[in-house]
Amino acid sequence: MNLPFKTLPELFQYFRNEDIARDFLERQRWPDGKIVCPACGKRGAYRNADMRSYGCRNVECKSKFTVTVGTMMENTKLPLAKWYAAIWLITAHKKGISSCQLARDLGIGQKAAWFLNHRIREMVTEKAPELLQDIVSVDETFVGGKITNMKKTKRKYYKDIGKDNKIPVMGLMEREGKVRLEVIGYNDLKYMVRKNVDKGAILVTDEHLGYRGLDNEYNGHVTVNHSHFVYTQDGFSTNNLEGFFSQLKRMVFGIYHQVSPQHLQRYCNEAAYRYNTRKIKDNERFVDAMQKTGGRLKYKDLIIPKTPTYNGKDLIEPSK
Numbered sequence: 001m002n003l004p005f006k007t008l009p010e011l012f013q014y015f016r017n018e019d020i021a022r023d024f025l026e027r028q029r030w031p032d033g034k035i036v037c038p039a040c041g042k043r044g045a046y047r048n049a050d051m052r053s054y055g056c057r058n059v060e061c062k063s064k065f066t067v068t069v070g071t072m073m074e075n076t077k078l079p080l081a082k083w084y085a086a087i088w089l090i091t092a093h094k095k096g097i098s099s100c101q102l103a104r105d106l107g108i109g110q111k112a113a114w115f116l117n118h119r120i121r122e123m124v125t126e127k128a129p130e131l132l133q134d135i136v137s138v139d140e141t142f143v144g145g146k147i148t149n150m151k152k153t154k155r156k157y158y159k160d161i162g163k164d165n166k167i168p169v170m171g172l173m174e175r176e177g178k179v180r181l182e183v184i185g186y187n188d189l190k191y192m193v194r195k196n197v198d199k200g201a202i203l204v205t206d207e208h209l210g211y212r213g214l215d216n217e218y219n220g221h222v223t224v225n226h227s228h229f230v231y232t233q234d235g236f237s238t239n240n241l242e243g244f245f246s247q248l249k250r251m252v253f254g255i256y257h258q259v260s261p262q263h264l265q266r267y268c269n270e271a272a273y274r275y276n277t278r279k280i281k282d283n284e285r286f287v288d289a290m291q292k293t294g295g296r297l298k299y300k301d302l303i304i305p306k307t308p309t310y311n312g313k314d315l316i317e318p319s320k
């Protein structure tokens with residue numbers, strides 16, 4: 001890929017004014033030059049004289065819109081160059097970047113950086129994921145902050161309900177290819193496997209009872225024994241996945257310190273995206289992420305509810 005920037009300073013230099021940044025987004029969204037109306041979907045909108053907005057040619061629609069309408073950047077107060085720098089920083093850093101660090105790097109407020117971070121995570125979330133193929137390792141881990149590191153009110157909440165903040169996450173990994181992470185409730189193991197793995201694949205799992213019966217549905221099912229530290233059996237293993245899990249935990253503990261349960265899936269998607277694009281260069285990953293700007297994520301939808309839930313489900317394991 002031939003891009004005019006290979007490093008972050010070059011990116012800043014390239015997007016030195018907002019018009020260039022806007023043109024770039026326009027080319028990413030509509031590579032054939034036919035501007036699509038976000039309200040009615042009609043192609044070939046015209047450009048207004050200000051060069052910064054468009055008008056729909058559909059006489060029943062006549063919408064006026066800008067390049068960011070219908071994207072994660074819609075209604076943003078930040079210059080697009082800062083968005084691009086943030087996309088670069090988040091996708092290029094092996095473990096991601098905290099909102100405090102992002103705020104310092106870009107000279108913006110911490111709250112703005114936090115919101116930016118979440119919208120970029122949403123961007124790189126696979127919208128229509130393909131089923132995993134070939135030999136697929138499946139394993140579970142617990143991700144979450146230590147209660148002692150929490151704010152007093154949160155600590156009290158977890159103490160009162162007698163639960164900790166550890167959330168089960170399933171990892172599914174192709175031998176040479178992609179990984180996917182799913183935040184799970186513990187009864188959902190088979191559901192998550194079926195949702196993510198092609199029936200022609202061979203599954204490699206631990207001996208958890210929750211996987212029983214999948215042999216009948218899949219091309220093969222190999223179980224490996226964790227309790228005896230035998231991770232390899234007949235050449236099948238979950239070793240790569242174990243390695244990826246420890247990377248995920250280092251990311252959550254080291255960079256983000258603590259992740260709220262209802263946001264964890266988005267952090268998982270960020271980690272999976274980085275892994276799945278590990279073979280391409282930073283500038284190529286940036287452009288790849290720029291293809292995925294469609295969609296919205298509103299601030300009010302991110303505010304932490306009192307009870308930690310995800311998709312309406314209580315995620316916390318009952319204490320034993």
Ligand SMILES: [Zn+2]
Pocket residue numbers: 037038039040041042056057058061062063
């Ligand atoms: Zn229209």
